[in-house]
Amino acid sequence: MPFTIAIIGRPNVGKSTLFNRLVGKKLAIVDDQPGVTRDRRVGEGHLGDLDFAVIDTAGLEDTFDDSLESRMREQTEAAVKEADVALLVIDGREGVTPLDEHFARRLRKGKTPILLIANKSETRASEINAAEAYRLGLGDPIPISAEHGQGLSLLYDALRPIAEKAGAALTDDEFADAALEPLPDDAAEAPKHLQMAIIGRPNVGKSTLVNNLLGRERLLTGPEAGITRDSIAIDWSWKGTPIRLIDTAGLRRRSKVVDKVERLSSADTDRALTYAHVAVLVLDANDMLEKQDLTIARHIVEEGRALVIAANKWDAVENKTEAMKKLRDRIDYSLPQVKGVPVVTLSAMTGRNLDKLMDTVLKMYGLWNKRVPTARLNRWLEGTIQAHPPPLVAGKRIKIRYMTQIKTRPPTFALFAQKGEDLPDAYHRYLMNGIRETFDLEGVPLRLYLRKSENPFDKKD
Incomplete structure (x- = not known):
């Protein structure tokens, strides 16, 4: 991007609505209640022939303690320092408030150029209120309606003269945020980067893990549960492998979700999972694999994503051997459909075992993309049927003809057989387990579809 824009202002003036308008997508969660945005989000913005990086920020807060609001303010200040221009957004319907005046004075002391935006200026009355903004000392207010x-x-x-002055000044591409890309049907159309989603319950250390992987405080963290609301996608690389790292909001049981913003956050997390390749399910080692963790894990598997389980805060566990045995037994019993799913113990706070986590992620990504040659697959199938033939149905044995892999991501197979629809579930599982063990696909979701094999001697109309 040739230059960077930061959108700032007090809470609930329409910053995220303007962000979504400039990027042309509903990436940021928007709601009437103030303080919805917390982490800063970066997107690729377009306006006419101008292309730029645009940063959505939390509302400016006048707090300087250890509170969440103070940490949000620090994130916003970091965005302003990174930007070539900052858009100070005020509410054109309400006019200038004392808080707007306070922040205008602070921003005038900085080096970043400021443009004053009077949002929600759809009516004549709002235009009159916007005229009051001259007293902020930031030049002519620009009346807009981001919503319309x-x-x-x-x-x-x-913006045009600022863009021309910025010239070729680029943002840090390694850490530029990105839009989520849909998954292709096969590896031949695979995106150039691995899309890795960090998922789990609230307050298990997801954002801390992302920050430690990136090597900087990119995301808000703290003891408060539910800090993250938007799914933030950050382009990054690990040992030369391009990765799109996606931090998501914590997922609670649906029965406990009553707040509208939390419902929107949960929907945003589901969307992120839909676009992910590998999902890292983060557990709190002091309270591992409770019912909600299992619900999330099953959802990941049902979506066909590669799953890696990260047991965070492992340094706080006293009896590690007993805890690992309990966790492994629970996984094997509750997630038999992904037998052998890998577990990595780590500490997101100290960075312990992050190398092991990423090596495991790359391994599972490779297995998720694996293709088994048809000839090898059918040699295995022939031996498997001889060792354990399919059962009789109505006095006749089901005739299995052949098998082929029809796609990857996840590995998906088609089995052609006469009366294949009558194949018992137990034999279906027998074949799935054989594929998993023989072709080293442990821990990866598999699909096996039954296809009817046509009998050439059947009479046709």
């Missing part, structure tokens, strides 16, 4: 797309030509005129 009005006034964007005025914003373009103000």
